[in-house]
Amino acid sequence: MGNRLSVIATRTGDDGTTGLADGTRIGKDEPRMWAIGDVDELNSAIGLLCTEVLPPDIAAHLLDIQHDLFDLGGELSMPGRAVLQPARVGHLDRLLADYNADLPPLREFVLPGGCRAAALAHMARTICRRAERSVTALGREEGLHATPRQYLNRLSDLLFVLSRAINRSAGRQEVLWRPRRN
Numbered sequence: 001m002g003n004r005l006s007v008i009a010t011r012t013g014d015d016g017t018t019g020l021a022d023g024t025r026i027g028k029d030e031p032r033m034w035a036i037g038d039v040d041e042l043n044s045a046i047g048l049l050c051t052e053v054l055p056p057d058i059a060a061h062l063l064d065i066q067h068d069l070f071d072l073g074g075e076l077s078m079p080g081r082a083v084l085q086p087a088r089v090g091h092l093d094r095l096l097a098d099y100n101a102d103l104p105p106l107r108e109f110v111l112p113g114g115c116r117a118a119a120l121a122h123m124a125r126t127i128c129r130r131a132e133r134s135v136t137a138l139g140r141e142e143g144l145h146a147t148p149r150q151y152l153n154r155l156s157d158l159l160f161v162l163s164r165a166i167n168r169s170a171g172r173q174e175v176l177w178r179p180r181r182n
Helices: 031-049 056-076 085-102 116-142 144-168
Strands: 018-019 025-027
Touching: 025 031, 025 056, 031 056, 031 116, 085 144, 116 144
Parallel strands: none
Antiparallel strands: 018 025
């Protein structure tokens, strides 16, 4: 493949702009860059989650998701191109169904917590929701394929379900919201 990046500090962004994959320069504060940054932050949060002791199947799925998120970031950096395939949304749907089938029904809202890994999954879920909002806003302004938005919507749901599965695997109870604590 050769060297993709031979120089990291190019100084070309010192003026507040950055280059997209197609060579276009845009402001670092434009909606496209917010969306790219939020997807990148989500990928980093999932990377942090992956440093925890996880069930091997969940760790493998999260690594696969990180690759999808890198594809999504690439799509966002190439206006007009579709990189993330719709089949990946279907893949998340299947994972959601599989993991949710093994969990008890929810009778109350779940607070982020339990074991550290589950709490990190919740943190990734909230970052995913922000990324979804950024991608939705970008799509409204510039028009995007539906797959990135659908993928992030499904992924946030999956991260919630995985947080429950992680707590269960660790033998930890979920932290349930108690509406009338007084």
